Amino acid sequence: MNDAQPQPGSRLPAFINVRALERRWRRLSVTDLVVWGIGVVLLLFVFWRIVLTFGQGAYTLESFIKNVIFGLAQGSIYALIALGYTLVYGILFMINFAHGEVFMSGTYIGFFVIAAMEESGFLAEQTLLALLIVFAVGMLSSMAVAVTLERIAYRPLRKAPRLVPLITAIGASIFLQQAFRGLFGSSTKVYPHVHLYALPQLFPQLEDGKGMDLISGKYDVQFALLGNDVNLVVQPFIFVIFIVALLMMAGLYWYVQRTKAGKAMRAVAEDKDTAALMGINVDRVIVNTFAVGAALAGAAGVLFALYTYQVTHTMGFIPGLKAFTAAVLGGIGNIPGAMFGGFALGFTESVAPGLLSIPHQLKDVVAFSMLVLILIFRPTGIFGEVLSEKKA
Amino acid sequence: MRKALHLLILAAMCLMLVGTAAAQEEEDWGTVTVAAGDPVRIGFAAALSGAGVDVLGIDELRGAELAVADLNAEDGILGFTVELVPEDSMCSADGGATVANKFVSDESLVAIVGHMCSSACNAAKDIYAPAGYTMVSPSCTAVALTDPNAPSPVFNRTAWNDRVQAPAAAEFLYSVLGITSVATIHDGSPYGEGLVKAMEDAFFALGGDVIVDPETGEGWAINVGDTDMRATLQAIADAGPPGAIYFGGFPAEGAFLAQQRADAGMAEVVFMGADGINATAYVDAAGEAGCGSYASAANPASVEGGGYEAFVERYVEEYGEEPTAPFHAHAYDALMLIAAAVEEVGEVDADGNLTVDRLALRDAIRATEDFEGLTGALTCDEYGDCGSGADITVVEMMCPEDGEPGFEIVWPEATEGE
Numbered sequence: 077m078n079d080a081q082p083q084p085g086s087r088l089p090a091f092i093n094v095r096a097l098e099r100r101w102r103r104l105s106v107t108d109l110v111v112w113g114i115g116v117v118l119l120l121f122v123f124w125r126i127v128l129t130f131g132q133g134a135y136t137l138e139s140f141i142k143n144v145i146f147g148l149a150q151g152s153i154y155a156l157i158a159l160g161y162t163l164v165y166g167i168l169f170m171i172n173f174a175h176g177e178v179f180m181s182g183t184y185i186g187f188f189v190i191a192a193m194e195e196s197g198f199l200a201e202q203t204l205l206a207l208l209i210v211f212a213v214g215m216l217s218s219m220a221v222a223v224t225l226e227r228i229a230y231r232p233l234r235k236a237p238r239l240v241p242l243i244t245a246i247g248a249s250i251f252l253q254q255a256f257r258g259l260f261g262s263s264t265k266v267y268p269h270v271h272l273y274a275l276p277q278l279f280p281q282l283e284d285g286k287g288m289d290l291i292s293g294k295y296d297v298q299f300a301l302l303g304n305d306v307n308l309v310v311q312p313f314i315f316v317i318f319i320v321a322l323l324m325m326a327g328l329y330w331y332v333q334r335t336k337a338g339k340a341m342r343a344v345a346e347d348k349d350t351a352a353l354m355g356i357n358v359d360r361v362i363v364n365t366f367a368v369g370a371a372l373a374g375a376a377g378v379l380f381a382l383y384t385y386q387v388t389h390t391m392g393f394i395p396g397l398k399a400f401t402a403a404v405l406g407g408i409g410n411i412p413g414a415m416f417g418g419f420a421l422g423f424t425e426s427v428a429p430g431l432l433s434i435p436h437q438l439k440d441v442v443a444f445s446m447l448v449l450i451l452i453f454r455p456t457g458i459f460g461e462v463l464s465e466k467k468a
Numbered sequence: 469m470r471k472a473l474h475l476l477i478l479a480a481m482c483l484m485l486v487g488t489a490a491a492q493e494e495e496d497w498g499t500v501t502v503a504a505g506d507p508v509r510i511g512f513a514a515a516l517s518g519a520g521v522d523v524l525g526i527d528e529l530r531g532a533e534l535a536v537a538d539l540n541a542e543d544g545i546l547g548f549t550v551e552l553v554p555e556d557s558m559c560s561a562d563g564g565a566t567v568a569n570k571f572v573s574d575e576s577l578v579a580i581v582g583h584m585c586s587s588a589c590n591a592a593k594d595i596y597a598p599a600g601y602t603m604v605s606p607s608c609t610a611v612a613l614t615d616p617n618a619p620s621p622v623f624n625r626t627a628w629n630d631r632v633q634a635p636a637a638a639e640f641l642y643s644v645l646g647i648t649s650v651a652t653i654h655d656g657s658p659y660g661e662g663l664v665k666a667m668e669d670a671f672f673a674l675g676g677d678v679i680v681d682p683e684t685g686e687g688w689a690i691n692v693g694d695t696d697m698r699a700t701l702q703a704i705a706d707a708g709p710p711g712a713i714y715f716g717g718f719p720a721e722g723a724f725l726a727q728q729r730a731d732a733g734m735a736e737v738v739f740m741g742a743d744g745i746n747a748t749a750y751v752d753a754a755g756e757a758g759c760g761s762y763a764s765a766a767n768p769a770s771v772e773g774g775g776y777e778a779f780v781e782r783y784v785e786e787y788g789e790e791p792t793a794p795f796h797a798h799a800y801d802a803l804m805l806i807a808a809a810v811e812e813v814g815e816v817d818a819d820g821n822l823t824v825d826r827l828a829l830r831d832a833i834r835a836t837e838d839f840e841g842l843t844g845a846l847t848c849d850e851y852g853d854c855g856s857g858a859d860i861t862v863v864e865m866m867c868p869e870d871g872e873p874g875f876e877i878v879w880p881e882a883t884e885g886e
Contacts, residue, residue, distance in 0.1 A: 132682070139706050142732070146698040262522045264720060266752045294730055309733050384695050385727070386720060386753050390518075394693050426699045435681060436700040437656065437689040 151422020156376035157399035160369030176396015182218030182374030218374030407460025497600030504820030513582030531799030564588025586610035586659035634666035652687035660716030723753035801841035
């Protein structure tokens with residue numbers, strides 16, 4: 077019964093390990109001090125800029141809310157791509173730099189399907205079905221590319237030193253980009269503007285009674301919050317992206333934690349040789365991992381293209397780099413970490429420049445500074461665990 | 469005593485200056501010799517790949533190719549056939565430098581038509597200068613390239629200077645549309661940055677209000693390759709909102725801005741770009757959101773007696789499509805300008821070999837007066853500006869109910885050149 081009422085202050089949160097902190101304190105070196113010093117200076121700078129921004133009074137609650145919403149869409153996309161990096165790293169400890177191109181291939185091939193369906197009028201008639209087909213095609217194409225890549229470029233090098241597959245991945249990335257350029261040309265392809273109407277009962281006033289346009293619609297929303305009038309232009313699709321992303325992540329988490337295939341995946345991540353001794357087909361598990369990561373990237377690509385419309389052979393590069401950053405930020409190899417890192421990066425890019433009164437052109441600088449800041453205090457990323465010698 | 473020493477040093481420096489000036493007069497850029505029977509080789513550099521910019525570059529290449537075909541159909545240059553050596557210099561500084569280094573290692577090249585983007589021109593001109601290769605760019609319009617304070621010995625252009633283009637845009641927005649406040653965005657390229665600065669100055673001079681970022685005191689900027697500009701647009705909406713947004717950059721980013729401005733509550737704000745977004749890539753990518761946006765354009769058709777219509781007919785016949793971007797005629801003129809200069813300074817010796825003095829070639833190009841080109845009468849100045857600017861028009865992206873959207877000229881009064 078005594079357990080039920082702990083003395084206040086007697087228990088620290090579980091994540092603060094007092095003994096580890098003590099050990100660290102005793103081993104403190106000059107380098108540590110310098111690094112922490114830089115971190116503290118950066119934090120003070122951030123604090124100072126925020127105070128300054130609010131001091132000027134130009135920054136409104138409205139801008140903040142808008143930027144948070146913009147960051148939501150971008151963050152969801154980053155998070156979905158980051159999962160692919162993290163899954164492959166968790167198992168093979170290799171960074172699949174071609175993952176951005178896997179994302180691009182699904183989007184690109186999805187484009188041909190959606191363009192054909194628009195041409196035939198099918199897209200306008202059976203919008204939901206057509207979209208599901210595009211998603212399926214995008215995910216399957218990405219999977220096909222990733223699995224082929226694994227078979228041709230990575231599997232023969234599995235026993236090679238770690239730098240070799242890394243260089244191969246960069247080569248594969250350039251190969252895929254140039255292959256798509258050669259096949260389909262370098263001009264920008266444009267996704268059609270899709271209108272998907274829903275819930276006419278709930279929103280009879282929108283779109284002549286057809287309901288809310290979930291994809292291309294943009295609606296004025298006004299409300300009062302904390303004594304401020306807030307006028308927003310809201311695109312429901314941003315929330316659709318967010319919800320779809322959350323659902324897919326939940327599905328992935330369930331797959332890894334609750335299914336037999338997921339269990340095999342975790343076993344291989346723990347120790348490939350022992351897993352093989354337990355009768356697990358390691359090659360198949362690795363192919364599975366690539367396929368799952370690629371499917372998420374393909375879905376992210378179609379969402380991205382429906383949101384920004386433009387598809388080019390280079391479209392995967394920057395999002396791929398950002399998603400890799402997100403995966404590192406969250407702790408590479410860790411699934412919730414990748415999701416968290418993706419959202420954190422999306423929000424920072426969108427919200428931080430305005431909040432810190434820094435030109436928006438420098439949003440990448442802000443985002444990567446955040447990465448440095450977090451890695452200073454948590455070198456393994458936010459959710460990262462310290463890898464054992466064998467893994468690292 | 470010390471004063472005397474200073475005077476002495478001063479005198480010595482003066483002498484050295486005179487010395488260098490004298491040395492400059494005897495400057496020698498070397499010569500290029502074309503053996504009898506060989507072609508006169510002219511380099512061509514533009515972005516032939518890369519999303520959104522290749523349409524501009526391929527269009528320029530076609531203009532240059534037609535010029536070569538015209539020359540070869542009529543006895544070439546001094547009886548020598550002309551050969552075009554195209555290279556892809558992309559739309560970047562490193563692309564420009566790579567191609568320039570490749571070209572200067574090829575001593576048989578007489579001159580260069582190119583590059584296409586101001587960033588590439590800027591990098592390339594400093595590589596051509598020590599080698600003495602004269603370049604004539606059909607589309608590098610950045611103000612800084614012919615800055616009298618930092619002149620380049622080799623850079624010339626048949627495109628206009630943005631000092632001419634930007635005021636035309638300002639004039640159009642202020643006087644024709646009656647817009648009194650404008651916010652600018654550039655894409656970080658020398659072209660975009662120079663353009664918006666010139667535009668801000670011109671708009672301010674007309675009496676308009678230029679809205680700036682309260683933090684930096686300047687206009688806004690994005691990066692090439694960005695896809696989400698909503699936060700930047702939101703910052704503009706917070707500071708303004710302006711009557712118009714003026715963008716210095718290229719189709720991909722321009723289309724994102726045109727689309728996303730609605731998300732920041734600025735759907736009604738006029739969006740205007742320059743020649744950089746005047747391409748089919750912009751029209752396709754911007755879609756509905758681009759309807760009613762403006763760009764500046766070269767319209768050689770407005771130049772009387774230029775023979776432009778006949779040129780376009782040949783273009784369509786040869787390549788099976790209408791010109792995709794505005795600078796094909798400038799590329800044609802650039803090549804013709806070089807050909808005329810080679811014709812003037814080239815010397816054919818007894819063995820039938822052609823020798824061209826590189827410095828004389830540059831001088832001949834810069835001495836050009838009233839050269840009848842497709843884009844108007846070209847007169848070059850001492851800094852390399854040959855473009856008349858007589859052909860600048862403003863175009864609007866029209867979206868007819870039934871039919872393909874596209875740019876149409878809405879402001880036909882040509883502005884006078886510098």
